[in-house]
Amino acid sequence: MKKNTSGPRFKALLEAANITTTGFAEFLDTAPQNVHNWYSRGVPAHCMEEVARKLSVNSDWLKTGEGLKDARHLRLLDDSGNTFDAQAIRGVYTVVEPIDIELPFYKEVITAPGSNKTHVIEDREQCLRLPRSHLDFLEINHTDAIGAAMIGNSMAEKIDDGSTLAIDRGLTQIVDGEIYAIEHDGMLRIKYLHRLPGNSLRLRSHNRADYPDEIFRPAQIEEQNIRVLGWVFWWSTLNKRRPPLPFL
Template structure:
């Protein structure tokens, strides 16, 4: 495992390469740091090398408009075997061969008690390869993305996550996750069949009790689709 010092040094090299055009002098100009000091952070000679402090790392992040603690995170994960790099794209870019887009519905769906739908103030489109769809037997015309609000499914599905729903897949398989309408609420829950024909609506969060729906009340439940994927964000937006 890399030390914090090694990680900061690697990130410093990446910053010089990608944000300062390979120039220590340019990085010194951007950050206000002494170029000699920057060179000492990079030095491989233990006699001249200086360790970048925690405070300095935070100052560098602020000057470079990087997220807090960015300097302390290993950003070389794509060098691991079989890792696939993330590729950014502009919304107006045409789809590549073998890609499809799945629309995102502009409502939040609940993962909690008494949570109603509300508009999503975020525009997203999600690209998938046709090979991925074929592997899981999914049809693109049945897939919709929704954003989740609530904590009852955490940490399995976090508050703010996006989920992919296979709309129209309503046959209940015990333990699968579904998008369902219960009265005026739209929720994301595990579903289980009861021995008497009723239904158990279950959250992942153990603090949330099961909801038991007797068979005579099933008319108030509408299963909208099966959740086939979730995307959890582990950080907050920076702007």
């Protein structure tokens, strides 16, 4: 088990944010002496996650000094989608409610160098920001939403190659004719889905001229590791060219 050496880092974070010992203690509803003791003894294990969240840092980094300090990629949200930042207002922390929600981004990558096998994982180098109002309007839990990219032209002219997508992982039940993201034996695919008798599944592309329907029986769904990641509720498409100006 890694040693808890969080004391000096905890103290430095408060000093950098100009937060007093008393002010932080009031925010945590504890005695100032307890917070002061953490400077030398370290933040207690049972408080580590909460303290890290309020300070907007990675709890592992706070505890050991190892790994990434910044916690924004960790999606430290509460149940209502609020994010936390170290705002010092008269020595008391406040919750900052952003207009936008930062969504983790997922992509298809090879499982090992030289392999043709892929899987879908989170890309820690990217994120997607959407207005909070978009998610609230569709009653999407903020922590269920993720971003991804459209690969290929199977959904053109609906969703062009390279478009950014937003996916609701909270809606995996198939509603016929809706667009879903699926993982198909490690491959990220975007398709219209339709339920068929006998628990079969039809995958339909918007570009049906080049991509005919695919039908999978239950045994094939299991054998080919087909699983629904979620409902695609938003996508962006960049215009492929600027319009030429006349008479120039």
